[in-house]
Structure formats: structure tokens, C-alpha cells
Amino acid sequence: MSQALPLSQYLLSSLIWLPILGAIATLVFGHADRQRARWIALLAALLTFALSIPLYLGYAADVEGMQFVEKHVWIGALNVYYHLGVDGISVALIALTTFTTVLVLIGAWNAIEEKVHQYVACFLLLEALMIGVFCARDALLFYVFFEAMLIPMFIIIGIWGGPRRVYATIKFFLFTFFGSIFMLIGLIYLYNETGSFDLDYLARYPLSMTQQFWLFFSFLIAFAVKVPMFPVHTWLPDAHVEAPTGGSVILAAIMLKIGGYGFLRFSLPITPDASHELAWLVIALSLIAVVYIGFVALVQEDMKKLIAYSSISHMGFVTLGAFVSLELARDLGFGDAARLALQGSMVQMISHGFISAAMFSCVGVVYDRMHSRMIKDYGGVANTMPWFAAFMVFFAMANVGLPGTSGFVGEFMVILASFQASPLVAATAAITLIVGAAYTLWLVKRVLFGAVANHHVAELTDINRREAIVLGGFALATLLVGLWPAPLIDLMDTSVQEVVKQLMRVKV
Amino acid sequence: MNPISMADLLPLVPESFLLGSVCVLLLADLFLSQSQRAVTHWLAIAVLLLTAALVCRVNGDDSLAGSAFGGMFVNDGVAAISKIFMLITTALVFVYAKPYLIPRKLFQGEFYTLILFAVLGMMFLASAGNTLTAYLGLELLALPSYALVALDRDNPRSSEAAIKYFVLGAMASGMLLYGISMIYGATGSLDFASIRGALVSNVPHPGLQTFGLVFIVIGIAFKFGAAPFHMWVPDVYQGAPTPVTMFIGSAPKIAAFALAYRLLEDALAPLFNDWSGMLAVLALLSLVIGNLVALAQTNLKRMLAYSTISHVGFLLLGFIAGTAEGYAAALFYAISYAITATASFGLIVFMSRAGFEAEEIDDFRGLNQRNGWYALLVLLVMASLAGVPLFVGFLAKLQVLKAAVGSGMLPLALIAGVFAVIGAFYYLRVIKVVYFDQPLPSTQLVMPADLPFRIALSVNCLALVALGIFGGPLMSWCLRAVTGG
Numbered sequence: 001m002s003q004a005l006p007l008s009q010y011l012l013s014s015l016i017w018l019p020i021l022g023a024i025a026t027l028v029f030g031h032a033d034r035q036r037a038r039w040i041a042l043l044a045a046l047l048t049f050a051l052s053i054p055l056y057l058g059y060a061a062d063v064e065g066m067q068f069v070e071k072h073v074w075i076g077a078l079n080v081y082y083h084l085g086v087d088g089i090s091v092a093l094i095a096l097t098t099f100t101t102v103l104v105l106i107g108a109w110n111a112i113e114e115k116v117h118q119y120v121a122c123f124l125l126l127e128a129l130m131i132g133v134f135c136a137r138d139a140l141l142f143y144v145f146f147e148a149m150l151i152p153m154f155i156i157i158g159i160w161g162g163p164r165r166v167y168a169t170i171k172f173f174l175f176t177f178f179g180s181i182f183m184l185i186g187l188i189y190l191y192n193e194t195g196s197f198d199l200d201y202l203a204r205y206p207l208s209m210t211q212q213f214w215l216f217f218s219f220l221i222a223f224a225v226k227v228p229m230f231p232v233h234t235w236l237p238d239a240h241v242e243a244p245t246g247g248s249v250i251l252a253a254i255m256l257k258i259g260g261y262g263f264l265r266f267s268l269p270i271t272p273d274a275s276h277e278l279a280w281l282v283i284a285l286s287l288i289a290v291v292y293i294g295f296v297a298l299v300q301e302d303m304k305k306l307i308a309y310s311s312i313s314h315m316g317f318v319t320l321g322a323f324v325s326l327e328l329a330r331d332l333g334f335g336d337a338a339r340l341a342l343q344g345s346m347v348q349m350i351s352h353g354f355i356s357a358a359m360f361s362c363v364g365v366v367y368d369r370m371h372s373r374m375i376k377d378y379g380g381v382a383n384t385m386p387w388f389a390a391f392m393v394f395f396a397m398a399n400v401g402l403p404g405t406s407g408f409v410g411e412f413m414v415i416l417a418s419f420q421a422s423p424l425v426a427a428t429a430a431i432t433l434i435v436g437a438a439y440t441l442w443l444v445k446r447v448l449f450g451a452v453a454n455h456h457v458a459e460l461t462d463i464n465r466r467e468a469i470v471l472g473g474f475a476l477a478t479l480l481v482g483l484w485p486a487p488l489i490d491l492m493d494t495s496v497q498e499v500v501k502q503l504m505r506v507k508v
Numbered sequence: 509m510n511p512i513s514m515a516d517l518l519p520l521v522p523e524s525f526l527l528g529s530v531c532v533l534l535l536a537d538l539f540l541s542q543s544q545r546a547v548t549h550w551l552a553i554a555v556l557l558l559t560a561a562l563v564c565r566v567n568g569d570d571s572l573a574g575s576a577f578g579g580m581f582v583n584d585g586v587a588a589i590s591k592i593f594m595l596i597t598t599a600l601v602f603v604y605a606k607p608y609l610i611p612r613k614l615f616q617g618e619f620y621t622l623i624l625f626a627v628l629g630m631m632f633l634a635s636a637g638n639t640l641t642a643y644l645g646l647e648l649l650a651l652p653s654y655a656l657v658a659l660d661r662d663n664p665r666s667s668e669a670a671i672k673y674f675v676l677g678a679m680a681s682g683m684l685l686y687g688i689s690m691i692y693g694a695t696g697s698l699d700f701a702s703i704r705g706a707l708v709s710n711v712p713h714p715g716l717q718t719f720g721l722v723f724i725v726i727g728i729a730f731k732f733g734a735a736p737f738h739m740w741v742p743d744v745y746q747g748a749p750t751p752v753t754m755f756i757g758s759a760p761k762i763a764a765f766a767l768a769y770r771l772l773e774d775a776l777a778p779l780f781n782d783w784s785g786m787l788a789v790l791a792l793l794s795l796v797i798g799n800l801v802a803l804a805q806t807n808l809k810r811m812l813a814y815s816t817i818s819h820v821g822f823l824l825l826g827f828i829a830g831t832a833e834g835y836a837a838a839l840f841y842a843i844s845y846a847i848t849a850t851a852s853f854g855l856i857v858f859m860s861r862a863g864f865e866a867e868e869i870d871d872f873r874g875l876n877q878r879n880g881w882y883a884l885l886v887l888l889v890m891a892s893l894a895g896v897p898l899f900v901g902f903l904a905k906l907q908v909l910k911a912a913v914g915s916g917m918l919p920l921a922l923i924a925g926v927f928a929v930i931g932a933f934y935y936l937r938v939i940k941v942v943y944f945d946q947p948l949p950s951t952q953l954v955m956p957a958d959l960p961f962r963i964a965l966s967v968n969c970l971a972l973v974a975l976g977i978f979g980g981p982l983m984s985w986c987l988r989a990v991t992g993g
Binding site: 073075076078115 | 836876891907913914925926929937940984987
């Protein structure tokens with residue numbers, strides 16, 4: 001297939017550059033006419049989504065190594081290549097990105113009335129850069145996409161955000177920038193050692209324990225901020241609360257995943273021994289995120305803040321799975337369990353992408369009507385918005401991890417795998433099933449059920465067709481992954497096994 | 509003394525052409541009425557671009573490479589690339605200056621001829637092969653600059669800035685000259701190559717040469733505006749008319765690089781261990797003082813002044829490495845900074861109008877509500893200054909950090925990285941004001957009618973992205989220039 005299609009040679013570049021062209025087109029042709037800007041952007045996003053279908057179909061899931069590879073010299077003086085390639089993990093995340101962007105643009109159709117062309121252009125740019133992150137096979141190229149992403153998100157939160165948007169967006173930018181500067185210096189150090197930024201080469205290059213140790217920390221700071229992990233998570237609740245709905249969705253659904261993806265692409269392959277030595281640290285931080293942040297979510301009075309904390313808690317499973325796999329594979333020799341843990345953490349990334357996006361979209365739907373995110377302003381919404389209530393209950397169940405939804409699959413796999421490493425870790429992580437249920441169901445109870453709280457709620461109208469498309473799209477994806485996860489797991493299986501091989505490789 | 513031959517004169521064709529043209533311009537301008545002043549404007553730009561073309565031509569001819577006038581004048585890659593970008597950025601300064609100068613009644617021939625003489629000085633500086641040439645070039649740059657700062661002579665702030673600049677600048681020149689005299693005393697030579705040879709072969713007066721080195725480094729630091737010799741920078745940046753600030757903030761940074769490169773690398777390379785430590789301290793102080801004080805500024809020109817100081821700190825990291833990659837990184841940094849600085853001051857000119865100087869950061873409030881395109885340009889410039897990837901500022905920072913890490917200065921690179929994050933805050937604040945705030949009712953946006961201005965500004969800002977993505981060739985060019993390949 002990859003030979004049959006002439007396009008496939010440039011498929012990844014097209015995926016990156018098409019949204020950028022779309023963004024330029026909206027800026028140039030859309031500034032006078034909002035409706036035109038929306039349509040151009042939607043068209044570009046749909047085309048990009050359409051392009052990700054041949055990517056999925058053309059990708060040979062049982063073949064090891066990178067596919068759809070493009071490699072050109074970018075900066076000769078520094079030996080930097082425009083080197084793109086995907087494996088199963090990247091394909092899944094790219095599909096998540098293109099899918100979510102389409103729904104985000106539809107979701108913001110009437111919610112944003114000011115500077116629409118800039119709004120949609122920011123989202124298209126963001127999409128391009130995120131796809132770039134998932135394709136980059138050159139560390140510096142990865143870094144460029146990783147950092148450049150900050151600017152559109154900075155603008156999105158800053159212009160269309162809530163009352164404290166300026167504080168939130170500057171905090172978001174500086175936290176991430178601060179984290180990644182250490183990664184940059186780590187990468188420069190690696191380049192001076194190895195003379196290359198090529199990720200495949202770096203994954204094979206032997207490094208002493210001391211070197212790995214410092215590099216591990218430089219990567220950890222960058223990705224821990226992005227995931228975000230306890231204790232550098234404080235930017236996320238602020239950013240989520242202040243961001244417009246679309247911004248929250250992209251932030252939760254995709255940008256957080258880049259942190260988890262970074263661990264898989266940098267920490268595990270480049271510094272496997274240090275990762276192994278320090279796995280306890282990451283596991284401990286993940287458990288704190290899972291349990292403690294879960295309790296923090298319990299006391300939130302702002303819906304978006306609650307979901308933001310819930311995101312941090314759920315992302316704890318991603319990092320837990322990724323680093324438990326090291327203990328499993330190296331200390332205990334449970335290769336299959338390690339694979340299970342990694343797969344679980346990958347499935348959790350995809351699943352959390354859909355669920356958190358859907359939850360934020362739900363909040364967006366009522367926020368557009370009530371202009372409040374406070375739980376106390378709601379109550380009995382189910383009486384006036386039955387369809388909306390149905391969707392929200394469904395996503396809440398998925399967030400809790402009800403079997404049959406995607407939320408169950410990932411968490412279950414991670415807990416199952418970590419049980420083989422340490423029953424204590426598994427038991428601690430499993431607390432989330434109770435805490436998660438508590439905060440999510442309590443949220444649903446307070447917002448949806450009971451008597452109609454006030455006349456504002458009484459005047460609510462149910463979701464329109466546009467909102468139904470958005471929520472329906474996410475619901476479909478959540479169900480699909482929950483009921484039939486096999487295609488997703490098969491897509492990533494070979495790549496996950498490769499990661500297991502990489503983390504088994506002793507480099508010292 | 510050998511008689512002057514064609515081989516000596518040909519490498520100097522661009523300089524000679526510039527000198528001749530300035531003299532003609534100086535005279536011709538006298539016969540122009542104020543309504544015809546635009547002729548001077550366009551002639552000056554044409555002279556700069558023609559000179560740049562001549563530099564390219566001379567540089568392209570391998571038979572002209574090497575030194576002329578018995579080593580007084582060096583024609584090599586570093587000289588060529590520095591000169592070309594000095595000339596281009598100065599041409600941009602002229603384009604940006606016109607809509608500012610006309611309503612303020614500063615649109616005079618002196619502005620052009622003084623800057624052109626300063627450019628001539630910079631060109632000699634870039635080609636200096638002898639301490640005398642370097643010193644003459646430096647003074648030819650400095651003297652017109654002092655006068656330029658006072659161009660708006662009825663403005664007390666300008667006059668004060670000019671006096672400050674003159675006193676401190678003259679002192680710096682004195683320091684440099686004093687240092688040169690000590691090195692002369694220690695080595696018995698003024699010629700860079702001979703000084704270097706003498707320092708390698710024997711160590712005649714260790715104390716004397718170290719003393720001389722200290723004074724030379726101080727002189728260079730003054731010219732760069734590196735902390736703690738940065739006192740003149742904020743006052744001059746704020747006090748001078750914006751186009752003059754634009755000029756002082758752009759091309760002379762490349763000249764300062766050339767001065768440092770010629771003196772430290774060509775002449776004093778054997779004392780690397782001594783001067784790299786001094787520069788490390790200067791770089792560190794510049795990063796700290798520049799970034800921290802810039803945080804507190806509300807005046808945009810003053811903020812950019814402190815931002816310059818911090819950028820000089822980054823630039824010096826390239827020197828500390830002492831390798832060809834390091835010098836190439838510093839050269840790239842100087843060039844990219846000069847281009848970014850012209851763009852940033854161009855935007856200030858854009859926002860200013862008759863009777864109103866858009867100097868305060870708050871004057872940029874809500875620009876995005878009024879004009880999305882120019883708001884985007886502000887975003888590009890600030891993101892580049894902050895060193896965000898996809899912009900040229902990132903490539904520049906990447907290279908100097910790489911040079912620092914490569915020479916084992918990992919802690920310094922880490923500190924620089926942390927201060928880059930701190931610095932990002934004040935650039936972000938400008939973006940915030942432009943994009944997130946509502947416009948003040950008191951400020952209105954008057955588009956300068958000057959079409960060349962608008963085109964040049966847009967191209968200038970977009971070049972920051974273009975160089976950020978396709979900066980590879982320029983980086984290779986810098987490296988080739990330094991290695992002589």
C-alpha cells in the first residue's frame with residue numbers, strides 16, 4: 001500500500017502542512033467574514049482528518065520500525081534532519097488529533113464570535129504542530145514542534161479565555177517553557193556526545209549511568225510539566241478553567257498526551273538504565289497524582305477545575321504504566337506484563353483523550369447557555385436538557401471507568417500489570433476507582449439531577465444538532481474503544497513491543 | 509614601506525565607493541531644498557545596497573582574499589558577512605526612519621551622512637588587521653553616533669543621552685587604547701598577526717599583557733553594552749530619537765562582534781584562558797542584570813535596551829567556547845539580533861505619529877483589535893526575541909548554548925537557559941498587551957502612508973520566521989566565514 005499510493009511518500013508532510021496552509025487561508029480570506037473563516041477551517045480540518053485515514057489503512061501494523069519515513073537535511077551545520085516517521089503509537093495519536101480538531105472546530109461554531117479567523121487559525125496551527133510532534137524522528141525537530149505549540153495555545157487562552165486568562169496563560173507558557181529548556185540543554189549535551197539528534201541513533205548510543213541520570217532528569221522536568229505530574233501540575237487547573245472550551249479540549253485531549261508520548265520516545269529508549277533506577281520516583285509521583293489529586297478533585301466547586309484535576313489523576317495511570325513496565329521487564333522478567341502495562345498506558349492516553357475532551361465539551365455546552373462553571377449554579381439540568389444529560393451521564397461513567405467504555409480498558413490493563421510488579425502499587429492505584437466514582441458521580445448528581453435549581457436552569461434548551469455531532473462523535477469513539485479495543489491494541493502492539501525491547505537494552 | 513599597488517586597493521573598493529558616495533551626498537544635500545530631501549533618502553539607500561553588492565563581488569573573488577596594506581586591512585569571510593548584514597540592516601533603518609523623521613522636522617541630510625560615515629567606520633572595523641585600523645574604525649563609528657543621539661537637539665532627554673554616551677564612550681575608547689598600548693609594550697607590535705605570534709612564541713611580560721588584556725576586554729564590553737559596563741545603554745536607547753536607537757541597536761552589534769573577534773581571536777587568542785574567564789563573568793552578569801531589570805520596565809525602548817544587554821550575554825557565550833563553532837554561533841547571534849532589533853524598533857516607529865511617541869508598552873494595547881497584521885508582526889518579533897522555536901532567535905540561542913555546552917560550561921548554559929525563561933516573561937507581556945488587552949481610547953492608530961515602510965517592515969518580520977525555519981544556509985555561511993573554508 002505504501003508503494004501503491006504516490007501520496008504516501010509525502011503523507012506525513014501533507015498532514016503537517018495542510019493545516020498550516022489552512023491557517024494561512026483563514027487568516028487571509030476569513031478576516032472579513034466569520035462564516036467563511038469557519039468553513040475554510042473546517043474544510044482544512046476535515047481534509048486533514050481524511051488524510052489520516054490512508055495513514056491508518058496504509059500502516060502495516062505487524063511491521064517493526066518506522067513507516068512513511070521522510071528524511072531531508074534541515075540544518076546541515078547541526079546535523080538536524082527533517083525526519084518524519086510513524087509507528088503504531090504515533091498513528092493512534094495522530095488519528096486522535098485530527099479527529100478531535102474537527103470536533104473542536106464544530107463545537108466552537110457559534111460559541112466564538114470575536115476574531116473567529118484568528119481562533120480557528122490557532123487551532124489549525126496547533127493541530128499541525130501536534131501532528132509534527134507525533135511524527136518527528138529527530139530530537140531537535142521534536143523540540144521545535146513541542147515548543148512552537150506554546151504560542152498558539154498562549155493566544156487561544158489569552159484572547160478567548162475567562163476573566164483570569166492572562167495569569168493562566170502566562171503561567172502555562174512559563175511552566176512549559178521552563179521545563180523544556182532543560183530538555184533542550186540535555187539534547188544539546190547528547191548532541192555533543194553523539195554528533196546526532198536522530199532518535200533511533202540516540203536510542204542505541206551507550207551512555208554512562210551518570211550521563212543517563214542527568215539526561216533522565218532533564219527529560220523528566222520537560223515531560224512532567226506537560227503531562228502534568230504532581231507537583232508541577234499547578235498550571236493545568238488554571239489553564240483549563242480560563243481556556244475557552246476548544247482550548248480545554250485540545251489541552252486535555254492531546255497536549256497532555258505529548259508528555260506521556262515524550263516519556264515513551266525519550267526517557268525509556270535514551271535513558272533506560274536511569275529510568276529503571278528512578279522508576280520508583282515516577283511511580284510514586286504517579287500514585288500521588290492518582291490518589292491525592294483525585295481527592296483534590298472531590299472538593300472542587302468549579303466544573304472545569306474538577307475535570308482538570310480528574311485529568312491529572314487519570315494521566316497518572318499513563319506514567320504509572322510506562323514506568324511500572326521497567327520494573328516488570330527488568331527486575332521480574334515479565335516481558336508480557338511489561339507489554340501489558342505499556343499498552344494500558346497507551347490505551348489510557350487515547351481513551352482519556354476522548355473522555356476528557358467530551359467532558360470539557362459538556363461543560364462548554366452548558367457554559368454557553370448559563371455563562372457559569374460553578375456547580376452550585378446548576379441542578380436538575382436533566383429536567384430541561386434530557387439529551388445532554390444522557391450524554392453527560394455516559395461520559396461520566398466512562399470517566400469512572402465503567403466496563404464497556406474506553407475508560408475501563410486502559411486503567412484495568414495498567415492495574416493488572418502493576419499487580420504483578422507490586423500488589424501494593426496496584427491497590428493504591430485502584431483507589432481511584434472509588435475516588436473517581438465519588439467525584440464524578442457527585443458532580444453528575446449536583447449538576448444534572450434533583451429539582452430544577454433556579455429559573456436559569458428552567459429556561460435551558462437542549463443541545464442542538466451541532467452539539468449533538470460533537471458529543472455523539474466522542475461518545476462513539478469512547479464506546480468503540482471500550483467494547484472493541486482490539487484494533488487499537490493491535491495497531492500499537494508491535495510498536496509497544498519495540499519499546500519493551502528498547503527499555504530492556506542495557507546501555508551502561 | 510612598499511608602494512601601494514592595485515592588489516592593495518581592490519579589496520577596498522566597497523569602502524572607497526562608500527566614502528566617495530558619502531562625500532558626494534554630503535555636498536549634494538546642501539543644494540537640495542527640504543521638499544527634495546527624499547532624493548538624499550533614496551540615494552543613501554542605493555549607496556548602501558550598491559556597497560553591499562560590491563562587498564559580495566570582492567568577496568566572491570578569491571584573488572582578493574587575504575590582507576592588504578601590509579596587514580592593516582583584512583579581507584576575509586567574517587569581514588564580508590559582517591559588512592553585508594551591517595549594510596542591509598542600515599538600509600532598513602533608513603526605510604523605517606523616514607516616516608518618523610518627517611513629522612518631527614528631523615528629516616535632514618545629516619541623519620543620512622552621519623550614519624553612512626558610521627557604517628564606513630564599522631566596515632573598517634570588520635576588516636581590521638591592525639590595532640590602529642580597529643581603533644580608527646571604532647572612532648569613525650562612535651563619533652557620528654554621539655552626534656546622532658543628539659539629532660533632536662531641542663529635546664533635553666536626547667542631549668542628556670548624547671552627553672552620557674559621549675563621556676562613557678570616550679572613556680571606553682580610552683580604555684581600549686590604553687590596553688592596546690600595553691599590548692604594544694608587551695609584544696612590540698600593533699599588527700594582529702604579529703601580536704599573536706609574539707604571544708605564542710614567548711611570554712615577555714606576563715603582567716603587562718594581562719593588564720592590557722583587561723583594558724581591552726573592558727573596552728569591548730563597553731561597546732557591546734555588556735554588564736557591568738552597560739550603564740549607557742538604557743539612557744541612550746530611551747533618549748535618542750527612535751530611528752537612531754534603531755541604528756545603534758542593530759548594525760553596531762555586528763560591529764562589536766567584529767571588534768571582539770578581531771582583537772580576541774585574531775590577536776589575543778593565545779591568552780584565551782585569561783579572557784574567556786572574564787567574558788564568562790560578563791556574560792553571566794549581562795544575563796542576570798539584563799533580564800531581571802527588563803522585567804521592571806514599562807517603557808518599551810528601555811525594556812529593549814535591557815533586553816539587548818541580556819542578548820549580549822548570550823552572544824558572549826559563543827566567545828567563551830573559543831572554537832570556530834562558537835565564533836560562528838556568536839556571529840549568527842549578532843546578525844539575527846541586528847535583524848530582530850530593526851524590526852522591533854520599526855514597530856515602535858509604526859505605532860508613533862506626529863506629537864506622539866509610542867514608547868510605553870501600554871501604547872501597544874489592543875493593537876490586535878485595530879490591525880491584526882501588525883499585531884502578528886509584534887508577535888513574531890517578540891517570540892523571536894524570546895527564543896521560541898521556528899523563529900531565528902531560537903536557532904541563535906541554540907547555537908550559543910551548544911557552543912557553551914561543548915566547551916564544558918554546562919552550568920553556565922543552564923543558567924543562561926533559566927534566564928531565557930525569565931526573559932520570555934517580558935516579551936510575553938508585550939504580546940499580552942497587544943493581543944489580550946482592550947485598546948486605550950486615547951491612542952489611535954494612524955497607518956504610516958509610506959508604502960516602502962510597510963513592505964520593508966513586513967518582510968523584515970517574516971524574515972525572522974523564514975530564517976528560523978531555513979536558517980541552515982546562513983549558519984553554514986557563518987561557519988565557513990570563521991573557519992576560512
